[in-house]
Amino acid sequence: MVRPLVSLLTALTMTRVAAADPIEMAAGPERNKDHTVTKIMRGPFMTSRLFSMPTADVIGAYMLSLSGDGSLLQQTGLLTSAGVLAIGFGDLAQLEYRHSAAISITGVNAPLPGVGVQVKIPIPEYANVPVFGVAFRLGVPRTETFGGTDVIEQVTDLYIVGRWRFTRFDWLTLHGGTRISSAAISLGGDRDVDKVKKTLYLPTAGYDIRMNPSARIVGEVALAPQFHWMPGTEEQPSIGYGLLGRLGVRWAIVPSVIIDGSIGYQLEVANAAPPSGADAVLQWDIRLGAEVFVPWGALACRAAGMFCD
Amino acid sequence: MKKSCGLILTTVLLTAAIARAQPPPPPPPPDEGGGGDAAGGGGSGSGQPAQIGSGSAGDAPLTGGDPSQPADPYATTPGVDTPKKRVGPRGPINLPEVLTTPTGWLLPAAVIYSRTSIDTGGGVTSDSRVGLGDVAEFGLATTDAVRERDNLQDKQVDRIQPYVTASFRVGVAEDRLFDQQPGVTLGYRKSFERNHDGYKTRIAELTLVASKHLGPNAAIHVGGALWDASVEGSIDGDPDARREIALHEGPWSNKLKAFGGIEVRPLPRSQILVDFGWSPEFCYRCSDDRDKIRLRPTLSWGVRYAVADFMNIESGVRVPDIASANLLDAQIFGQVTFTSWALRRAVDSLK
Structure with missing residues (x-):
């Protein structure tokens, strides 16, 4: 009974080599005057997300990360966008304001705002052994108005995610986890409908393939909360599931700036058969974005001698 | 109309005048008999002939490809050596389109591509793209390939232009994963909504295409496209009743199509290009819903002449609907493409 455990621990000790990416060996540059x-x-800089999914990493101490992306074509006249502002809080956590993926009643992937904290579980990193992180995002209500009716949507999330690298396939990183989402929708204005709440367990998975030192092909698939309500009807609002998928590239054009480009797919899987299948490529979209790292600690050290290592 | 015809004729004649001069084939370099660099499709070979303005082998484009992969047969190897100076990566690339259909080759990172085209039908189109990390590219374009007609008996098929599209392609360069692997790209192109004559139309296309060099002077492109399109308006003839219909509501045979192309280089700077693709056609008042959105087969052939490593001119013939065998509908087109490594050099200097 004990022998397999000892073997496992021995193997882990022998292979205690972090299978880290060369550009992610450390979170943030040295703070040296x-x-x-x-x-x-x-x-070096470390990102804490794929496209919309958080990873098990954090950006690091004395670091600031600004992200944003937008859909070019998802709906005419509407440039949906999502943004993240993350600030490193020690080596294991980051505070952030971000927009989490959700599908609004118009059927558009319109991310909902939230504030939160993301924590990397402080366990030693070994080769071929996954690491884990937890992210909590407190939803901020978003209001849409249809005629005289206000639709208030809110989502609070708890992510448990893992990141798995392999020494044999050092170009591949797998990501997976679960998003426990507490979603709520209510109507105001000329309608007064009690808040409808639902807790959703939403699996999420992704991968990144390092194609060269500066670019990765990234894919992610996730279920997301989808709100349903038909404006102008007496129908009660409801909350269901929607499937979001993205495939694209994250390219570090310079070490501190990552350009994102992806094509995305959205399928409604709530309560009934989807109205349009995957062949409805008119419903797909193209998203462009960027992530910019600001090593404010190192810059402050350089400029004023503060926060130096 | 006369003015535009004159303009087009002048452009075609000027293009032909520039294109007719063919330099003799350059002697093969002592260490290699192949062509020049393969930037877009992937990488540059070591020991390849120097390109215009390029420096030593250390200046070879870093396009994500394996340096040991075969040379690009379409490199515009200069006939004479030019003074060399170290200016960073630059050079000819494998272009992302044959004439009208996509290839399996991507633009190298931070390389900007621009194509402007005019034709005898009065069409003017443009296409601008930028390479992202050697594994993807993003572009904005206008196309005149989308056509409209009132009904099936309508002999006048008009083009809807400009039709603005955005595209994103991601893929793997040729020989990147294993020897003899074709360049493969997954592309997505979608239009912004176009409101024309009271009808709102959109198109979208998902493509998977593979491109492979066949020896030093030929390449083949084969792909499949999943098309979608929609039209919203008074498509039942009743001006008060608006309805939307989409191509994806129909059978798969109507929206899943194969396309391809061939490139042959008989002379060092010249290529002969043939490609076969599909174009959407809207028929607003057709009685049958299946006829309201149709894909029409398009055949194009022409030549490409490499004026410089950053510039190509192309001219040829495009038959928008070969199924109707109406050659009167064919258009002679001329187009010019530019590629620029300036952004790449700027990016590299920042690193």
């Missing part, structure tokens, strides 16, 4: 700005901006 002698470093030039050019050297500081060369990183």
Whole structure:
């Protein structure tokens, strides 16, 4: 009974080599007064997300990350967008304001705002053993108005995610987890309908393939809360599931700036057969975005001698 | 109309005048008999002939491809050596389109591509793209390939233009994963909604295409496209009743189509191109819903002449609907493509 456990621990000890990406060996550049700005901006930097899914990593201490992306074509006249502002809080956590994926009653992937904290579970990292992280996002209500009716949507999330790298396939990283989502929708204005709440368990998975030192092909598939209500009817609002998928590239054009580009797919799977299948490519969209890292600690050290290592 | 015809004629004649001069084939370099660089499709070979303005082998484009992969047969190897200076990566690339259909080759990272085309039908189109990380590209374009007619008996098939589209393609360069692997791209193109004559139309296309060099002077492209399109308006003849219909509501045979192309280089700077694709056609007042959105087969052939490593001119013939065998509908087109490594150099300098 004990022998397999001992073998496992021995194997883990023998292979205690972090299978980390070369550009992600450390979160943030060194905070050294002698470093030039050019050297500081060369990183290394660590991202804490795929496209919309958080990963088990954090951006690191004395770091700030600004992200944004937008859909070009999802709906005429509407440029949906999502953004993240994350600030490193020590080596294991980050505070963030972000827009979480959700599908509004118009059927559009219109992310909902939230504030939260993301934590990397502080366990040693071994080769071929996954690491885990937890992210909590407190939803901020978003109001849409249809005629005289206000539709208030809100989602609060708890993510439990893992990241798995392999020494044999060092170009591949797998990500997976569950999003426990507490969604609520209510009507106001000329309608007064009690808040409808639902707790959803939403699996999420993704991968990234390192194609070259600066670019990765990234794919992710996730279920997301989908709100239903038909404006102008007496129908009660409801909450269901929607499937979102993205495939694209994350390209570090320079170490501190990552350009995102992806094609996305959205399928309604709530309560009934989807009205349009995957062949309805008119419903797909193209998203472009970017993530910018600001090593404010290292810059402050360089400029004023503060926050140095 | 006369003015535009004159303009088109002048452009075609000027293009032909520039294109007719063919330099003799350059002697093969002592260390290699192949062509030049393969930037877009993937990588540059070491020991390849120097390109215009390029420096030593250390300046070879870093396109994500394996340096050991075969040379690009379409490199515009200069006839004479030019003074060399170290200016960073640049050079000819494998282009992302044959004439009208996509290839399995992607633009190298941070390389900008621009194509402007005019034709005898009065169509003017443009296509601008940028390579993302050697594994993807994003582009905005206008196309005149989308056509409209009132009914099936209507002999006048008009083009809806400009029709603005955005595209995103992701893929793997040729020989990147294993030897003899074709370049493969998954592309998505979608139009912004077009409101024309009271009808709102949109198109979208998901493509998977593979491109493979066949020896030093030929390449083949084969792919499949899943098309979708929609039209909203008074499509039943009643001006008060608006309705939307989409191509994806129909059978798969109406929306899943194969396309392809061939490139042959008989002369160092010149290629002969043939491609076969599909174009959407809206028929607003057709009685049968299946006829309201149709894909029509399009055949194009022409030549590409590499004026410089950053510039190509192309001219040829496009038959928008070969199924109708109406050659009167064919258009002679001329187009010019530019590729620029300037952004790439700027990015590299930042690194």
